[in-house]
Amino acid sequence: xxxxKQDIPPVLERxxxxxxxxxxxxxxxxxxxxxxxxxxAHLLESSPPKERDLLWNLIEPEFQxxxxxxxxxxxxxxxxxxxxxxxxxxxxxxxETDDIADLLQQLPDTLIQExxxxxxxxxxxxxxxxxxxPEDTAGGLxxxxxxxxxxxxxLDVVMRYLRRHESLPDSTDSxxxxxxxxxxxxxxxxxxxxxxxxxxxxxxxxxxxxxxIPADMPDNEVANLFEKFDLISAPVVDDQGxxxxxxxxxxxxxxxxxxxxxxxxxxxxxxxxxxxxxPILLTARRRAVWLGINLLTAFLASAVIGLFDATIEKxxxxxxxxxxxxxxxxxxxxxxxxxxxxxxxxxxxxxxxTPWLLNRExxxxxxxxxxxxxxxxxxxxxxxxxxxxxxxxxxxxIINLLIAVLAGAALPLMLKxxxxxxxxxxSVLLTTVxxxxxxxxxxxxxxxxxx
Amino acid sequence: xxxxKQDIPPVLERxxxxxxxxxxxxxxxxxxxxxxxxxxAHLLESSPPKERDLLWNLIEPEFQxxxxxxxxxxxxxxxxxxxxxxxxxxxxxxxETDDIADLLQQLPDTLIQExxxxxxxxxxxxxxxxxxxPEDTAGGLxxxxxxxxxxxxxLDVVMRYLRRHESLPDSTDSxxxxxxxxxxxxxxxxxxxxxxxxxxxxxxxxxxxxxxIPADMPDNEVANLFEKFDLISAPVVDDQGxxxxxxxxxxxxxxxxxxxxxxxxxxxxxxxxxxxxxPILLTARRRAVWLGINLLTAFLASAVIGLFDATIEKxxxxxxxxxxxxxxxxxxxxxxxxxxxxxxxxxxxxxxxTPWLLNRExxxxxxxxxxxxxxxxxxxxxxxxxxxxxxxxxxxxIINLLIAVLAGAALPLMLKxxxxxxxxxxSVLLTTVxxxxxxxxxxxxxxxxxx
Numbered sequence: 001x002x003x004x005k006q007d008i009p010p011v012l013e014r015x016x017x018x019x020x021x022x023x024x025x026x027x028x029x030x031x032x033x034x035x036x037x038x039x040x041a042h043l044l045e046s047s048p049p050k051e052r053d054l055l056w057n058l059i060e061p062e063f064q065x066x067x068x069x070x071x072x073x074x075x076x077x078x079x080x081x082x083x084x085x086x087x088x089x090x091x092x093x094x095x096e097t098d099d100i101a102d103l104l105q106q107l108p109d110t111l112i113q114e115x116x117x118x119x120x121x122x123x124x125x126x127x128x129x130x131x132x133x134p135e136d137t138a139g140g141l142x143x144x145x146x147x148x149x150x151x152x153x154x155l156d157v158v159m160r161y162l163r164r165h166e167s168l169p170d171s172t173d174s175x176x177x178x179x180x181x182x183x184x185x186x187x188x189x190x191x192x193x194x195x196x197x198x199x200x201x202x203x204x205x206x207x208x209x210x211x212x213i214p215a216d217m218p219d220n221e222v223a224n225l226f227e228k229f230d231l232i233s234a235p236v237v238d239d240q241g242x243x244x245x246x247x248x249x250x251x252x253x254x255x256x257x258x259x260x261x262x263x264x265x266x267x268x269x270x271x272x273x274x275x276x277x278x279p280i281l282l283t284a285r286r287r288a289v290w291l292g293i294n295l296l297t298a299f300l301a302s303a304v305i306g307l308f309d310a311t312i313e314k315x316x317x318x319x320x321x322x323x324x325x326x327x328x329x330x331x332x333x334x335x336x337x338x339x340x341x342x343x344x345x346x347x348x349x350x351x352x353x354t355p356w357l358l359n360r361e362x363x364x365x366x367x368x369x370x371x372x373x374x375x376x377x378x379x380x381x382x383x384x385x386x387x388x389x390x391x392x393x394x395x396x397x398i399i400n401l402l403i404a405v406l407a408g409a410a411l412p413l414m415l416k417x418x419x420x421x422x423x424x425x426x427s428v429l430l431t432t433v434x435x436x437x438x439x440x441x442x443x444x445x446x447x448x449x450x451x
Numbered sequence: 452x453x454x455x456k457q458d459i460p461p462v463l464e465r466x467x468x469x470x471x472x473x474x475x476x477x478x479x480x481x482x483x484x485x486x487x488x489x490x491x492a493h494l495l496e497s498s499p500p501k502e503r504d505l506l507w508n509l510i511e512p513e514f515q516x517x518x519x520x521x522x523x524x525x526x527x528x529x530x531x532x533x534x535x536x537x538x539x540x541x542x543x544x545x546x547e548t549d550d551i552a553d554l555l556q557q558l559p560d561t562l563i564q565e566x567x568x569x570x571x572x573x574x575x576x577x578x579x580x581x582x583x584x585p586e587d588t589a590g591g592l593x594x595x596x597x598x599x600x601x602x603x604x605x606l607d608v609v610m611r612y613l614r615r616h617e618s619l620p621d622s623t624d625s626x627x628x629x630x631x632x633x634x635x636x637x638x639x640x641x642x643x644x645x646x647x648x649x650x651x652x653x654x655x656x657x658x659x660x661x662x663x664i665p666a667d668m669p670d671n672e673v674a675n676l677f678e679k680f681d682l683i684s685a686p687v688v689d690d691q692g693x694x695x696x697x698x699x700x701x702x703x704x705x706x707x708x709x710x711x712x713x714x715x716x717x718x719x720x721x722x723x724x725x726x727x728x729x730p731i732l733l734t735a736r737r738r739a740v741w742l743g744i745n746l747l748t749a750f751l752a753s754a755v756i757g758l759f760d761a762t763i764e765k766x767x768x769x770x771x772x773x774x775x776x777x778x779x780x781x782x783x784x785x786x787x788x789x790x791x792x793x794x795x796x797x798x799x800x801x802x803x804x805t806p807w808l809l810n811r812e813x814x815x816x817x818x819x820x821x822x823x824x825x826x827x828x829x830x831x832x833x834x835x836x837x838x839x840x841x842x843x844x845x846x847x848x849i850i851n852l853l854i855a856v857l858a859g860a861a862l863p864l865m866l867k868x869x870x871x872x873x874x875x876x877x878s879v880l881l882t883t884v885x886x887x888x889x890x891x892x893x894x895x896x897x898x899x900x901x902x
Contacts, residue, residue: 098616226704230622264718277799323749
């Protein structure tokens with residue numbers, strides 16, 4: 001099966017061929033019986049909108065929910081919007097509570113209510129309990145399919161209780177131990193259950209110092225805990241310590257992937273939920289916003305240059321060299337910015353080590369400023385046969401690199417404090433700083449020395 | 452315990468205070484008994500080099516291995532280099548095979564041999580089997596601590612066999628079923644073992660169509676499989692289908708995090724193994740390389756501007772506006788670049804959908820080119836009272852945006868085909884294209900119409 005996975009592009013090609021030749025029966029068979037839901041979702045994500053719609057319509061209604069839960073939000077939203085409440089119920093029958101809640105959250109509020117009232121009481125109760133927490137918290141991530149036992153029974157009783165189930169929920173690595181009031185007490189790892197004396201009680205072998213996750217913990221903190229402690233599942237509790245559900249590693253992996261995607265995409269003003277093959281007009285509109293914001297930065301830089309037009313008219317070499325000053329500052333600043341944003345995401349940066357970090361960036365900026373100032377000055381002197389020009393551009397590069405690395409380190413910290421996403425706003429603000437300071441330093445110094 | 456995790460910065464502060472006041476006994480106690488190895492590693496990663504060395508020296512030798520395996524490569528390397536073979540053995544006693552192999556790989560070859568000969572035969576054999584595969588393949592990621600059974604025994608026998616163990620390896624969610632020659636046959640999930648009739652045989656309940664991972668599969672493909680199929684562990688086999696070991700989700704989570712980190716860091720010319728608090732000289736040297744490469748790009752752009760110095764001397768407004776053309780191209784191109792690099796990482800992009808993608812990017816580039824060309828042209832006309840200038844900059848922006856989005860889409864595809872990392876080389880090459888084309892189009896058109 002593993003080798004089959006690597007064959008996805010050929011499968012896509014076979015599907016495309018089958019669709020091109022109108023062999024829809026064959027395509028339908030491949031989609032509904034031939035491939036796991038994850039692969040069908042991957043095929044949809046890898047298809048341009050028109051082909052995607054054709055494929056989607058060939059998927060059987062009962063299978064659509066499973067496929068939906070593996071799709072990126074953007075595409076989920078498209079197909080969910082086309083569903084009637086009863087179609088939603090058919091599609092999501094058999095999904096896990098947290099996955100149903102995830103999909104539901106994409107629907108308009110009135111539709112959510114319609115779907116909820118058509119569910120049976122137990123399911124509705126479960127889904128509502130997940131829906132009552134924001135999507136990006138532990139509560140929104142949890143599942144309610146816990147296996148719970150009391151602490152005073154023997155392991156033999158636990159084994160017999162488990163055996164009464166037809167099957168156990170996926171990723172069940174522990175039995176959760178609760179009091180009479182569903183208060184969480186501890187965990188009994190299944191691998192310990194298997195090796196322990198059946199006659200001792202749960203209390204004697206359970207772990208009580210395990211990771212317990214409050215329902216309102218942000219999902220990225222949950223992910224850090226799972227990553228740090230190699231967890232497979234963890235219990236979720238409310239303020240009173242009542243067990244609400246559990247979070248499993250498969251959902252956490254999605255959080256980790258999305259968080260990482262978020263940093264990467266945000267730095268280019270993009271959204272991590274974005275569909276790779278999103279349609280032309282939607283794509284153009286989304287990207288236009290970012291271009292517009294950056295245009296303001298560019299105009300600001302132009303305005304700075306405009307202040308010195310008399311100088312440039314006199315020494316046209318300034319116009320030739322000025323992009324170098326701005327660009328070196330931009331690169332140096334964005335390196336620092338990336339290191340700090342990543343350090344913040346990993347939880348490395350706190351008030352106690354920020355001074356050290358700022359100091360290091362300052363010295364690194366100074367060293368690289370001096371080194372590259374000498375190189376650029378040398379080239380400028382040889383190129384334009386003008387020592388003064390070399391001295392001016394060298395000085396400007398040192399100034400701009402110093403400001404750039406300090407801005408690269410300070411901006412994300414300030415933005416985080418102002419509760420603005422540093423990955424999104426950091427790069428635009430940084431470019432503004434490095435362009436403005438770069439042109440100001442270079443052309444300002446030139447004006448002082450040439451005019 | 453969960454709330455304790457969120458307290459890491461305060462712990463760091465308490466530690467810093469304790470160290471400042473010379474209360475080393477207290478620090479030593481916190482490091483060796485008070486905190487789990489993951490938190491100690493996190494503290495080290497969050498500490499500047501000098502504090503880090505102080506902390507490290509307070510960690511007991513037997514605990515150092517556990518801490519080491521949770522550190523980023525950069526820092527691991529520093530402390531491993533200082534260890535003698537016998538210290539390495541003391542530190543890594545009790546670690547899992549794959550973790551020992553990971554650490555060993557950071558040592559020079561002569562030291563690896565020294566360590567291996569001091570190990571007992573069984574351990575050496577296991578570590579050597581992992582070491583024989585590259586670090587970034589399934590073989591390098593696997594663990595040899597599998598629990599295996601034969602297919603013809605009953606579940607009751609399996610249960611009794613398990614009970615003979617004192618404990619089972621972490622993340623054991625399945626018993627692996629093998630033939631007499633250790634040939635992999637299937638998997639028996641433990642949660643199924645718990646709910647099935649003890650008198651039936653393994654063969655009757657085992658899964659045979661599970662994911663089986665060849666030892667030479669690249670680690671990012673392994674991660675995709677785990678992510679797609681929500682795996683907790685998977686068997687690793689050689690060419691002949693002989694079971695070599697298993698990969699567990701905790702190691703895969705690290706791969707996912709590193710891969711994501713790699714894309715983010717590479718785009719700024721940084722390494723994902725980098726220590727946030729790496730020392731000044733090392734940091735300066737690493738960053739200098741990237742600045743140097745980008746300087747070549749900047750000089751190329753300057754050379755292009757230099758071709759048109761006569762035109763700029765005549766119309767100094769060109770110097771004022773020219774960064775706008777280059778910058779808009781850079782932004783539009785980097786958005787496309789990011790989408791395509793991510794699409795490639797997610798496996799969305801293949802030869803069958805590339806034409807659609809290039810076509811969409813072209814049209815999106817055209818739409819945004821025209822929209823923003825009109826805006827910039829309008830501003831230019833109002834600012835400099837020169838309609839010709841507006842027409843020239845508008846046209847240049849359209850040209851540059853079109854080239855930028857096509858380059859943003861095509862460059863990563865070409866680089867991948869040439870086996871060069873697109874995340875690393877893509878952004879520099881793209882900037883080169885958008886700067887050169889931007890200045891060439893704008894100043895070239897201006898020369899044609901003004902001179």
